[in-house]
Amino acid sequence: MNILELKDISKIYGSVKALQNINLQVSQGEWLAIMGPSGSGKSTMINIIGCMDKPSNGSVILDGANISKESAKSLTNVRRDKIGLIFQQFHMINYLTALENVMVAQYYHSMPDEKEALQALERVGLGDRAKHLPSQLSGGEQQRVCIARALINYPKLILADEPTGNLDETNEGIVLDIFKQLHKEGITIIVVTHDPEVAEEAQRTVVLEHGRVARIVPNKE
Template sequence: MAAVVELIEVSKSYRRGDELVHALRGVTFTLAGGEMVALVGPSGCGKSTTLNLVAGVDRPDSGAVVVAGADLATAGEAVLVRARRHSIGIVFQSFHLMPHLTVEENIALPLALDGGRDAARVLDLIRRVGLEHRRDHFPAQLSGGEQQRTAVARALVHRPAVVLADEPTGALDSASGAAVLRLMDDLRREEGSALLLATHDEAIAAAADRLIRMRDGAIEAL
């Protein structure tokens, strides 16, 4: 399948006090539709920085970050907003659910922010993540695994080209983590979304179609 994400010679640095930290050094890789790729490596190797750039929440110092045909490195704010709302889904380690919204409302939020509604799509995802009995509950009433399943459904509701997940099982016990991994894998196969994960979890790494090993801001092995 065609590439939905392409990083070309991407470099990123930032200041930490008086120190200049080279977070990424000439990173190049592609991600095809329907592909599951895991970014692996020690803490501080550049995994989260890579996800932030693909998410369009940060920009590189140099290089191209192309997502669904748009270079987010040089795009204007309107293009970035459109990419986040239409092309990119994000699953956060700490869930980031809206506490005053129900499960159903949280999942529908990306559609609502874009002025749209798709009740059938929302209800279908609620069913597929096994939360029919929780659809009217608030995040504080959910277990960690249920909150993460809500976050996965929210990331997929607008049919993004790519779903990004930063340590998606890091806050869960092993059983809940395995269930969330199976869910994400099943949904990306059915939806055709690419899936890019940053992880220390060996189970996620083993389930990925491909690993990108990073060290000191560079790709060590593809």
């Protein structure tokens, strides 16, 4: 069963065609990597998959529902309920502790639950850093908080934008281990990356060039 289906997606900004006739299916529990040089349309594609932008043409089917014509308000609700976002720059709220940063996602989704948020931090190995502010955490630790925050509302899809782009080798390994664990648990993951080593961990790699799908490379099973 497909969790995400892009049908003939195009995105046009004035005279610039950022995406052209993209067709892609992502099945439930799949780990997909998206690669491509700068300007290839990666950002536009994750904006559309992440419900932060709408395609000029084509349809986006997420969890069985066509969301390509939804209003910005409806897209916010879809994003909140179905997508967990992980960013290259971590993006933590700097005046909230690690635990509170996770609880913020619960707060906007439904009800904050301190115990559950703590369990999410323990899952990424940061139970003892729950009361620390972002400024007291390393880059790798901040990214793990970001993963805990993305997972807290049990999303259908994890969308990670260059999740290891700002990490050293050790922390990159830790983050990839967490992703492997999530994949084993059946969570769908889409990772946008420049790093071939990260892409190799996925089941398939979609390579974008000039706003088109240049090739789809199957990796390992």
